[in-house]
Amino acid sequence: MSNNILQKYMQKMEGLRGGEKASEGPAPHRPLLLLAVIDLIRQGQIDKNKIFPSPDLAEMFLKYWSKVVTNRTHNFAMPFFHLQGRKKGRFWHLHPNAGKEEKLKVTRKIRKVSDLLEIVNHASLDTEFFVLLTNPQSREVIRQTLINKHFPDSKSVIESIFVEEQQIGEHGQLLIQEVTEYPFSYQVVPESTKKENRIGNAAFRREIMRLYNYTCAICRLRIVTMDGESATEAAHIIPWRIAHNNDIRNGISLCKLHHWAFDRGLISLSNTYKVLVSPLMSDRQPTEWLLTEQRDKSILLPEQDLHHPAPNALKWHRKEVFRE
Ligand SMILES: [Zn+2]
Incomplete structure (x- = not known):
């Protein structure tokens, strides 16, 4: 990748503005969204040049937002839509949902997430820009350019999020990897430090x-509200x-x-992943139907068998928690 291309996108990062008009001045939405995209590329969650307005991206954007910006309301839909900017120098391209091609063409402003999801399917970057972001060195240059230009006073906050995200990502990979390496054991794991617990629980979640x-x-x-x-x-x-x-x-x-209901033993799961409902729940009250109507139904399971809940853990739950 030539240095010229890197230079070109560094300039684009520095030139990001807040609103559509110059008078609207700098605003953090667009650079923060790009920082979130960069994080997801680094984690491998975005591995093709297709950026979906996903819960993962919303969550990452808001994590930055809540720590870096405190005095304005947040909205993930606005930067996702408006990063497209004017035609000249555009590097973020929006792709409509089927049947929404015309609507996307005439839409000038989006404020609500529901409007974004209705019209826009995903965004893509200039191919050469996406290639830059998949390379760890040039990705870091772009990231630093964004931070130095737009968040000079929040460097340490942004770096701490970045490091924590890296730890959560690595821990998550370990969690996914360990299911292929050894069978589930319900032994008590010794408690770690508070920080390790926080990282571990975030990765688990x-x-x-x-x-x-x-x-x-x-x-x-x-229901994911995107906020x-x-x-x-x-x-x-x-x-x-x-x-x-x-x-x-x-x-x-x-x-x-x-x-x-699960934590209180009002429901549990059988070894064949069917819902068990405690006899304490009756069918008489409409409010209890929310639980009783699930009786004997099969639950939703992850695609790979390896990721299914461990029968040992469910057995423990039926014995220790379920109120038969
Ligand atoms: Zn539910």
Whole structure:
């Protein structure tokens, strides 16, 4: 890759503006979104030149946003749409959903995430820019250019997020790797330092959310608001407070209601991954139907058998938590 190309994109990074008009001055949205994209490329979550407005990207953007910017409201849809900018010098290209080609052409402003998801399928970068970002050295040059130009006062905050993300990513890879190396064991894992716990739990949550695509395994509810709120949570089958075990086979993605019911033993899972409902729940009250209607239904499972909840962990849950 020639230095000229790198220079060209460094200049584009320095030239990023906030609003559509020069008078709107600098704003952090676009450079922060690019920092988030860069992080996901580094993690391998974006490995093709297709950038989807995904929960992963929203979460990363908001992680930067909440630490770097505090005095303005955030919105992930705006920079995703407006990074496209004017035709001249454009490096971020939007691709419409089927049937929305005309609508994308005439749309000048997007403020809401729902509007973005309706019209835009994904964004792509200039091919040569994407190649730059897949190379660790030039990626770092671009990243530093963004930080030096747009966030000179927040360097240490951004670096700490960057390092923490690297640790979460590496820990997540270990979690995914260890299922291929040894069988699940429900031994209690010794507790680590607070920081290690934070990294470990964040990695566990992220991998479980990805394996289940942010969907409740029991009711298939999937609500991701793109402001970092997901209705689904990564539940430990043998609770964290008991075993400190972040093996992904000790995990399952559940909505808040089913997570609560699972932790309290009102529901459990059979060895064939069917929903068991405690006899304490009756069918008389409509509010209890939310649990009883799931009885005997098969749950949603990750694609690969290796990532399914461990039968040992479920057995433990039926014995120790489930209220038969
Ligand atoms: Zn649910």
